[in-house]
Amino acid sequence: MKRIKEKIGKKLDTSFYDNNDVTLIARQLLGKVLITKTGKVLTSGIIVETEAYSYKERGCHAYQNKMTKRNAIMFGDGGYAYVYLCYGMHHLFNVVTNKKGLAEAVLIRAIQPLDGMNHMINRTGKKLVNAIGNGPGKTSSALGIKLNHYGLPLNGNVIWIEDHGTIIGSEEIVSCKRIGIDYAGKDAHRKWRFFIKNNAWISKPCND
DNA sequence: TAGAGGATTGAT
DNA sequence: TCAATCCTCTAC
Numbered sequence: 001m002k003r004i005k006e007k008i009g010k011k012l013d014t015s016f017y018d019n020n021d022v023t024l025i026a027r028q029l030l031g032k033v034l035i036t037k038t039g040k041v042l043t044s045g046i047i048v049e050t051e052a053y054s055y056k057e058r059g060c061h062a063y064q065n066k067m068t069k070r071n072a073i074m075f076g077d078g079g080y081a082y083v084y085l086c087y088g089m090h091h092l093f094n095v096v097t098n099k100k101g102l103a104e105a106v107l108i109r110a111i112q113p114l115d116g117m118n119h120m121i122n123r124t125g126k127k128l129v130n131a132i133g134n135g136p137g138k139t140s141s142a143l144g145i146k147l148n149h150y151g152l153p154l155n156g157n158v159i160w161i162e163d164h165g166t167i168i169g170s171e172e173i174v175s176c177k178r179i180g181i182d183y184a185g186k187d188a189h190r191k192w193r194f195f196i197k198n199n200a201w202i203s204k205p206c207n208d
Numbered sequence: 209t210a211g212a213g214g215a216t217t218g219a220t
Numbered sequence: 221t222c223a224a225t226c227c228t229c230t231a232c
Binding site: 070 | 224225226227228229
Binding site: 059086090136137179203 | 213214215216
């Protein structure tokens with residue numbers, strides 16, 4: 001009998017997101033697989049670029065523990081989806097981290113497409129594989145992430161993250177300044193953007 | 209309640 | 221370099 005080789009993926013446990021070092025989680029998320037399921041449509045991609053945000057610094061929506069209707073989910077337990085609309089047209093997906101009351105999150109900036117390629121092509125209108133997932137807005141678009149994903153648990157059955165056993169060594173990770181937060185003063189200089197070296201889906205090169 | 213601005217993207 | 225586009229937040 002012909003055996004079909006199955007991809008073995010283990011859903012990340014809540015304890016993964018509990019950590020109080022948001023930059024460590026941002027690094028550890030590289031190589032993990034982000035998956036969404038809408039009806040019968042399953043799409044996924046390998047996380048190749050992230051950015052860390054903490055209530056302790058000005059680049060973060062929750063700076064100085066300022067809670068609003070938009071960022072309220074950041075103040076809950078880690079392991080939930082924080083999705084918001086940027087520039088009136090792009091949905092950006094964040095992973096909430098740390099414990100209740102400590103507002104931190106990791107922005108998923110880019111994925112390397114994996115499953116459901118045809119659906120991702122339909123959603124994004126892109127034909128070039130390299131143009132799918134190489135930016136935070138494009139990532140959400142490819143995976144069908146919208147505001148209705150706001151607040152969903154990341155160990156559920158709509159959106160979740162799996163560990164496929166890929167370990168990205170520190171020598172393969174590039175860290176540099178985050179993008180688009182010049183207003184954050186000296187916090188804008190924190191090297192809290194992380195991506196996999198030489199990966200073709202990185203949104204932008206380092207400007208440091 | 210009005211006005212300003214934004215963790216982006218794609219066209220020019 | 222700039223426009224698209226609309227939600228969120230702040231100031232009054």
